[in-house]
Amino acid sequence: MNPQPKAIFFDLDGTILDWQTGMEETWLASIEKHNDGLYQPPEMQQRIRKRRDWFWQDPDRAKTGRMDLTEASRVIVQHAFEDAGITAPDVADNIATWYRAERAKTIAPYPGAMETVKTIQSRGIRLALITNGEAANQRRSVDKLKLETYFDCIVIEGEFGVGKPDERVFRHALEATDSTPETTWMVGDSLAADIAPAVDLGLHAVWVDEAGDGLPSDAPVEPHRIIRAIAELI
Numbered sequence: 620m621n622p623q624p625k626a627i628f629f630d631l632d633g634t635i636l637d638w639q640t641g642m643e644e645t646w647l648a649s650i651e652k653h654n655d656g657l658y659q660p661p662e663m664q665q666r667i668r669k670r671r672d673w674f675w676q677d678p679d680r681a682k683t684g685r686m687d688l689t690e691a692s693r694v695i696v697q698h699a700f701e702d703a704g705i706t707a708p709d710v711a712d713n714i715a716t717w718y719r720a721e722r723a724k725t726i727a728p729y730p731g732a733m734e735t736v737k738t739i740q741s742r743g744i745r746l747a748l749i750t751n752g753e754a755a756n757q758r759r760s761v762d763k764l765k766l767e768t769y770f771d772c773i774v775i776e777g778e779f780g781v782g783k784p785d786e787r788v789f790r791h792a793l794e795a796t797d798s799t800p801e802t803t804w805m806v807g808d809s810l811a812a813d814i815a816p817a818v819d820l821g822l823h824a825v826w827v828d829e830a831g832d833g834l835p836s837d838a839p840v841e842p843h844r845i846i847r848a849i850a851e852l853i
Contacts, residue, residue, distance in 0.1 A: 623742065623744065624744060624802055624803055624804045624823065625744065625745060625796075625798045625799075625802035625803060626744060626745040626746070626747065626792075626793075626796040626798035626802065626803045626804070627739060627744055627745075627746055627747075627803070627804045627805075627806060627852075628746075628747040628748075628749050628789070628792050628803065628804065628805045628806065628817075628822070629736070629746065629747070629748055629749070629770075629806050629807070629849070630748075630749060630750060630783075630806065630807030630808060630809065630812075630813050630827075631748060631750035631757065631760065632750065632752070633807075633808035633809070633827065633829070634732075634806060634807050634808050634813075634827050634849060635728055635729065635732045635733075635736065635748075635764075635849065636726055636727070636728055636729070636732075636760060636764075637726070637727060637728065637729045637732075638726060639829075640727075641722075641725055641726075642722070643664070643668075645718055645721050645722055645725065646664055646667060646668075646718055647660060647661075647664050648721070649713075649714045649715075649717045649718040649721070650663050650664055650667070650714055652717065653710055653713045653714050653717065654710075655710065657705055657707055657710060658703060658705060662703075663699065663703065666699040666702050666703055667695060667696060667699045669699070669702075670695045670696075670698045670699045670702070671695050673698075674691065674694065674695050674698075682782075685751055685752045685753065685776075686752070686753045686776075686777060687753055688719055688752075688753065688756060689715060689716060689719045692715035692716075692718055692719050693711065693712055693715040693716070695715070696711040696712075696714050696715045697711045697712075699711075723756070723759065726760070728764065729848055729849070729850075730848075730850075731848065731849075731850035732848070732849055732850065733764065734850070735849050735850050735852060735853055736766075736769050736849075737769060738853050739852065739853065740769045745771050745772075745796035745797070745798060746769055746770045746771055746772075746796070747770060747771060747772040747773070747774065747792035747795060747796050748761070748766060748770045748772070748773045748774065749774045749783060749788055749789070749792055749805075749807075749813075750773075750774070750775055750776065750782075751776040751782035751783055751812065752775065752776055752777060752782075753776075753777045754775055754776075754777030754778045755777075756777075757775045757776075757777065758775060758778070761773060761775075771795060771796050772791075772792050772795035772796055774788050774791060774792055776788075779791070782812075783807075783809070783812040783813060783816060784811060784812050784813075784815060784816040785816075786816055786819070786820060789805070789816060789817065789820055789822070790820075800820050800821035800822045801821060803822050803823065804822060804823045804824075804825055805817035805822045805823070805824050805825065806825040806827065806849060806852070807825075807826070807827060808826070808827040808828075808829065810826060810835075810838055810839055810840055810842070811839055813826070814826050814840050814842045815839050815840040818840050818841075818842070818843075823843050823844075824840075824842045824843050824844075825842060825843065825844045825845075825846060825852070826842035826844070826845050826846070827846055827847070827848065827849065828845050828846070828847060829847060829848065831847055833845075
């Protein structure tokens with residue numbers, strides 16, 4: 620890190636926590652577990668994947684959905700069943716509920732992510748975690764990883780009342796870490812929620828492009844730096 624910032628703000632899901640690895644396998648396991656001859660599992664998985672994309676691409680649905688992930692999954696599966704002409708609401712609910720419970724147990728940090736956080740903290744850099752989502756779900760991840768040990772400030776949308784890209788969450792973190800935009804970095808995987816507001820406020824914005832696809836041609840903002848994983852920060 621050169622020059623060394625006074626503070627670094629991190630997103631959680633997709634930045635520290637690997638929310639994608641194992642996702643499709645868990646969906647398929649739940650689809651197979653609760654099948655009673657109603658469908659072909661690979662076909663139903665494809666329908667659910669299509670409805671997932673439909674659900675989360677809408678900003679309003681996404682905002683509501685992230686505040687209750689289990690209910691969001693139920694809606695997704697119910698629509699997938701409707702697409703297949705299947706009327707079995709109990710089975711759809713069971714698929715969604717089991718999937719969410721399993722994901723909560725198995726989701727884990729990216730390789731080297733926690734070591735990176737610990738190293739940065741050891742250098743005297745103030746840390747803030749800024750994450751969208753429902754309070755209990757996100758707090759469960761915070762507790763599981765003992766993030767309170769490393770972060771001076773943790774802002775969870777469901778606890779704070781608003782989430783990214785609302786500038787109030789960033790201003791709160793700046794105040795809590797006694798830092799200024801000029802001396803602070805924001806690291807996250809969402810160009811809209813993490814990078815754009817950080818740039819607007821004058822923070823040094825580091826975009827996590829896990830897939831390595833590069834900046835989209837229609838990107839709403841240009842980050843100051845692009846990395847594949849936060850381990851590159853050190």
